[in-house]
Amino acid sequence: MIYENAQSKIRIARWLYSPTARALGALVVVFVLGLAFNADGAFFNWSTHRDMLRAVSVYGILACGMTLVIITGGIDLSVGSILALTAVSFSLLTIHRGISAPLAIVLCLLIGAACGVGSGLLIARFSIQPFIATLAMMVFARGLGKLISGGQKISTAVQLPDGNYSYVEAPQIFTFLNSKVAGDNISVVTLVFLVCLIISWILLTKLRPGRYIYAIGGNEAAARLSGVPVSAVKTLAYGLSGLFCAIAGICQASQELQGDPEAGVAYELSAIAMVVIGGTSLRGGRGGIWLTLLGVLTIGYLEKILSINAVGEDKRLMLTGAIIIAAVLFQKTRK
Numbered sequence: 001m002i003y004e005n006a007q008s009k010i011r012i013a014r015w016l017y018s019p020t021a022r023a024l025g026a027l028v029v030v031f032v033l034g035l036a037f038n039a040d041g042a043f044f045n046w047s048t049h050r051d052m053l054r055a056v057s058v059y060g061i062l063a064c065g066m067t068l069v070i071i072t073g074g075i076d077l078s079v080g081s082i083l084a085l086t087a088v089s090f091s092l093l094t095i096h097r098g099i100s101a102p103l104a105i106v107l108c109l110l111i112g113a114a115c116g117v118g119s120g121l122l123i124a125r126f127s128i129q130p131f132i133a134t135l136a137m138m139v140f141a142r143g144l145g146k147l148i149s150g151g152q153k154i155s156t157a158v159q160l161p162d163g164n165y166s167y168v169e170a171p172q173i174f175t176f177l178n179s180k181v182a183g184d185n186i187s188v189v190t191l192v193f194l195v196c197l198i199i200s201w202i203l204l205t206k207l208r209p210g211r212y213i214y215a216i217g218g219n220e221a222a223a224r225l226s227g228v229p230v231s232a233v234k235t236l237a238y239g240l241s242g243l244f245c246a247i248a249g250i251c252q253a254s255q256e257l258q259g260d261p262e263a264g265v266a267y268e269l270s271a272i273a274m275v276v277i278g279g280t281s282l283r284g285g286r287g288g289i290w291l292t293l294l295g296v297l298t299i300g301y302l303e304k305i306l307s308i309n310a311v312g313e314d315k316r317l318m319l320t321g322a323i324i325i326a327a328v329l330f331q332k333t334r335k
Helices: 002-016 019-036 046-071 079-096 101-124 130-149 172-177 188-206 208-218 220-225 230-256 267-278 289-308 313-333
Strands: 157-159 165-167
Touching: 019 267, 019 289, 046 079, 046 188, 046 208, 046 230, 046 267, 046 289, 079 101, 079 130, 079 230, 079 267, 101 130, 101 172, 101 230, 172 188, 172 230, 188 208, 188 230, 188 289, 208 220, 208 230, 220 230, 267 289, 267 313, 289 313
Parallel strands: none
Antiparallel strands: 157 165
């Protein structure tokens, strides 16, 4: 009996110090703050939570890809720029060129994946540091987005040969992705985020490449000696990150009814914050997609609480930066 009680206490103590418990604790603290600072009851309305999920879904899709990359021990600074590139491309193809939505989606997914694979090859084949490789891709993708858009937003205002503009209706795919289902209670983009979460979970927990991703992040040299195709798996992780960026870019364009080459600035900050707050280690080898979901909800609720209480964006950005540092320091204390 004494032995069993001791074992139970050890299991409880281990769980309390686990990444899941810490991520849940952070979410609970933020939620309690929402209950306390409810903006005259606004926090108690379902519409507030629905709108929070809608607003955070694009960031959450980016965080899915960021989770894969960070578990390998890397980082991806290009997610915001790839999002902007694909948002511009999707708007240009569907609104201005009249290409069908399925074909435009496939082309944009290929663009995003190609950018990710490009970063992965630089890192895996040429041993360039992830920070440098993805920084270069961040600049390149942003520049390419501005090039194909002419530095302008691609909207429903289409320029005619005589220089005047004609306004056209947004394609149905824009309306669909920007709509709500289940009695206007859930946004379609939130469902897209959920699908991305499930795909990431299946990859990390059910498929061999997922085990390889953890092995590389845990000890790359040992993984290589064990026969893990390190270069291929790293390229896959960054390629999938680019793919998720493309999905996020399509959703972003649909929400804004335009492709903005300046979109996605500092989105990588939010994506990294969500992954780290969820408990995925920046050193690689540890973490999970459901932990990232907890981080997404934590940041989402924090942003919403600050928003309904009329806290300025400048203070929100400062607070996000402080939270990232606090999360990393807390991870370090638990080593």
